[in-house]
Amino acid sequence: MPASSTSHVRKSSRYVSSRRRGAVVVLAAFLMVGLLLMIAFAVDIGYVALNRTELQTAADSAALAGAGALPMGRPAATAEAIKFLAMNKVGQRTMVASNATIDFGTWDFVTRTFKVSAAEPYAVRVRAVNNAQPLYFGRVIGKNTFNSKAEAVATFQPRDISLVLDYSASMCYDSQFRNIHLLGKPAIEANLLQIYQQLGSPKYGTLAFKPVKYGSSSTSNTTVIKQFQLDKVPYPFPSGSWSDYVDYVQTDDIVASAGYQNAYGYMTWVNYTLARRPESASSPGLWRVSEQPITALKDAVDVFLSYLTAHSTDDRVSLSIYTHSDRTAILESALTKKYSTVADLVRGRQAGHYISTTNISAGMNKGRLDLEKNGRSGAKKMMVLMTDGVVNMPTGNTTTDKALVIQEAKACAAANIPIITIALGAYADTALMQQCSDLTKGAAFIVEGGQPIAEVEEQLEEIFGKVAADRPIKLVQ
Secondary structure (H helix, E strand, O other): OOHHHHHHHHHHHHHHHHHHHHHHHHHHHHHHHHHHHHHHHHHHHHHHHHHHHHHHHHHHHHHHHHHHHHHHOHHHHHHHHHHHHHOOOEOOEOOOHHHEEEEEEEEEOOOOEEEEOOOOOOEEEEEEEEEEEEOOOHHHHOOOEEEEEEEEEEEEOOEEEEEEEEOOHHHHHHHOHHHHHHHOHHHHHHHHHHHHHHOOOOOOOOOOOOOEEOOOOOOOHHHHHHHOOHHHOOOOOOOOOHHHHHHHHHHOHHHHHOOOOOEEOHHHHHHHHHHHOOOOOOOOOHHHOOOOOHHHHHHHHHHHHHHHHHOOOOOEEEEEEEOOOOOOOEEEEEEEOOHHHHHHHHHOOOOOOOOOOOOHHHHHHHHHHHHHHHOOOOOEEEEEEEEOOOOOOOOOOHHHHHHHHHHHHHHHHHOOOOEEEEEEOOOOOHHHHHHHHHHHOOEEEEEOOOOOHHHHHHHHHHHHHHHHHOOOEEEOO
């Protein structure tokens, strides 16, 4: 090839190469602008997403706080919700009351819907907004700000609570001579006087309240009965007799240790009634009097139910008591929101109401089956189990009967039913109650024996108050 042709080719090649480099620079610049725009939009999109996440967190926190405070009233719940809303900044902004709408109502766990309700609200809905939050790069395309919104619903989870209460005969031991060593003679005698007066201060023959010594343990029943003119009045209750009363005063070791052997009067008669004829069929009407500790328990249950009523909960309560006349237990009331019904039943039963024995496992079984059969979907199920003694039914063999209680506790654990146990008094099987609560991840309370009745009642009220106030708070939306 001639030299001139070679030179021309080289010049042409350099020209083409130069043109390509120029095109690449232009293309790179163009792509760089696009890339920067994409990065800018990505930053804005991330910022928007972060703001919305932060707003949702603020709404969730406000709803939970409002639900937790709702039992104290709507104004308190509103204030608490706004307080927690402000504690969660959104895009460096502090949220205020104008950023949220707070509604009160109910939550349907089946349809998962919130309904505004003026009556008995137990759920809080927070609708939060954060408007006119500035964008960093969106203004390039004329988008200067963005708006965010979030919604959250929280509820104190409604509960289905099974009360399983001990109505064995020992639930009036604190009103008898047998517990003088725990409570003192003056306290027992004062309680027996109170019970006598609550029975209407009846008059039988020439008996006085303070027992009068007469004869000896060998004095015939007929002689004693005539001495106090009890032969002129029928025995006042369906079961028992004046002759059996005389036998009791003459031969009972506890009466003798209290210093009242062969001493006749309303004090020893009331003690006889509680000790020997406590059942409703034998001595009806004892539910009206201050048998202890069962009256302390009744008062504590009233406090529990009053708390539920006053704080507008959606809790339901059932009542099982042991032991029934069929030697098992009875479901006195299935789960209900009519707390007054439960309260009346609790109040209207006496120590040893049906029979005197203690069949704890049967009571647990009645309560558990009602929770499993009638408990609501979404409700927290729990059992409150109380005893003041040692299980002695259904077989009469303590080892076997304890094993049945543990079997029921394991059934409750399998059904996700925690058991709150209350061991009341010096004779209660505290170890068994602790085991029941441990197996079900519940809680165990011990009310020590030997305390004045006022202190027992105070402790029971405190325990039932804790159970009433301890409601699960749950974010449902």
